[in-house]
Amino acid sequence: MIKGLYKYKVSDLEAGVHTFDLYVNGEKTSTATAIIRPFCLNSKLVKYLDSKGRYRFFPFNDLWQLSKRVNVIGEKGYFVTSTQTGQSDSRVIGYEQNKVLSLTAEEVSPIELEKLFEIYDSPRVYLYVGSGTDEEKDWIIVRVTGDNIGRTRKQRNTKVSINIELPTGYAVSEI
Secondary structure (H helix, E strand, C coil): CCCCCCCCCCCCCCCEEEEEEEEECCEEEEEEEEEECCCCCCCEEEEEECCCCCEEEEEECCCCEEEEEEEEEEEEECCCCCCCCCCCCEEEEEEEEEEEEEEEEEEECHHHHHHHHHHHHCCCEEEECCCCCCCHHHEEECEEEECCCCCCCCCCCEEEEEEEECCCEEEECCC
16 A cells, blocks of 8 residues: 555535545545535635544534624823823723634534534634635634534534634734
8 A cells, every 4th residue: 555645625516425435546445425514605614634634624604703802912101291182191002803703503413523523622723714716825724612512412413613713913003
């Protein structure tokens, strides 16, 4: 058997379960199954590296929420010369912005939940920010937190909610 890395990319599949046989030098080496979920406009797509070194993709519905935590990165002091015209003895230099996307997926099957469970300790999680292409520039590296559930008691379809921490941004108003 030849050792190395093999990439196999399939796109534009219909929703449902698809099975692929993987061949090396004409010999079947393994079988992969792809579960394709329906994807609607304004959904959020997440890609993560699983424990076997494969990238997995998972769509979250369009009912997402964006929130922002803002911290002051510094202030600049000013000498007040008049109590009538002086507005403040300091001004904010800028802000550090931490944005968090709250994502939800409905009707996640037990099999999907088992695979999605690996997102919580994946060394690489990406959020799709592109507009139709699949290039490196279309993905940003993010951090994920959530309920960390990988199996439900009753083994039924369930709802999964995660939080995506976007890269820190800065709004500098004065230098």
